[in-house]
Amino acid sequence: MSAWVELADRTWVRRYEKYDVNIGLVLGSDGALVIDTRGDVAQGEELLGHIREVTDAPIRWVVNTHAHYDHVFGNPAFPDATSYAQENTAAAVAETVAIDVPFSVAKVIDLGDRRVELLHLGNGHTDGDVVVVVPDVDVFFAGDLIEESAPPSYGEDSYPLEWPDTVDRLIGLLSATAKVVPGHGAIVDAEFVREQNDNLGTVANTISGLHHGGTSLEAALAHTDDWPWPQAHVEQAVRRAYATLGTPARPTLPLLGLAKND
Template sequence: MTSNWTELGDRCWVRRYPEWDLNIGVVAGSAGVLVVDTHATEAFATELLADVRRLVPGAEVRWAVNTHAHFDHTFGNSVFAAAGATVISHENAAAQLLERGPELQRRYAENPGVDPDFPAIPAEVIAQIATAPLVPADQTFSVAKVIDLGDRRVELLHLGNGHTDGDIVVLVPDADVVFMGDLIEESAPPSYGDDCYPLDWSDTVDRVVGLLTATTRVVPGHGAVVDAEFVRDQGAEIGSVANNISGLHHNGATLEYALRHDEWPYPAEHLAAAVRRGYEQLGGVRRTLPMA
């Protein structure tokens, strides 16, 4: 795992931070610098901002884009907003940050020790997450937005639901680089949380695949930079999860039975939320087989 910036194309970088194995992107143009995601706490975001300023000395950090609403990608927004950057996200992500962020913070404030979902996070970082100011985007969009960096453009696209209902991809066309946020992960299986859309996710990834070339460098939310083939393969695995959920539901399997199902492309313990969310989306079960 590298702790330095890697240039993926002309003035387009990624840095893989060890906390949550999180990828942060930077795109520089003649009119300023755009940062993709803002990290999880004020302290981490302050460090990130300093890293960006060292990377592109003298350039103004004008835009901070959130790929989705989760804390590790957004709780540093306040630092970038205070530095004069315009924070941008999908409209659903901005709403979700304010709706779900306080709930997460209350959980951490009430249980200030180690989080069982993230056991590697030290208690002092848990405390910082619990007290981070929640600053949603001050510019939002529903489908697409183009940011003019002066001598180049960056395209923001919402291509459907998946990891959340506010996922966006960040395209840098002249560098042939795409930042996908947590629609794709390299260092762990895709993260199915209680706000995921498991039945829609593979279709969304397929739409991204249609934008990629054989040479596109794709930055996942977490892990190493990948290519179009990796994205296509993971999209197929995500599609397999959706097909299993739909098949179980169609055949009359109860939720309890489906949760015990073990024929998945990923470890079953990572998929409980996917099954529950899928069953919620599909509605009541019509019993057609003798499944308990």
């Protein structure tokens, strides 16, 4: 387990061996804000102890980047904090974790002498992904929209066709010196985000091309060319995209259409 790394003024990340998940901590004059809380209450309580290694300031805010358990189920360890999440995330975890402040597109949290911005830039890893921006130090906590230690994860609640556009919006916010904290893995920069999004775009475009060409789901799942990652990794992306696009139409040869007009 690694120690806290101070990315910038009063802005830290801690990378946990369990799930290789990154947790953020931002300190302001009015208290501390935690970004994600790990996978269960015990892990959240361990996180609380680790935060006390850095600051004894009251933990007044918790932000969850999305609904997956390894990022949100530690919330009950922070009963005095106000929790924030995109409204789709809040709905997805409602039976397990209560979120105090659901929001749709954007929210600003005032930490006293600085602010933190919460942005839902579109669908991607889930329909509730939030990027947490600390603008005064050019740090972005991207959740699982970006991953460093493995390829981006296409789960049963992912949006492979929309994901590249969402990350494009993130790229538009990044300076050349921005520090981006992925949901899992090492800290990255804008160039890494652009390269990863090129791969996300390749997956989306390949699936769209197969579908447009009349390729069946079964044949698309067996497709081995063009993928930037192992075929097995993109299987769920194919299934999710085809569920959105529907059954592909049989391709019509232009020659047949001409024959009917003769």
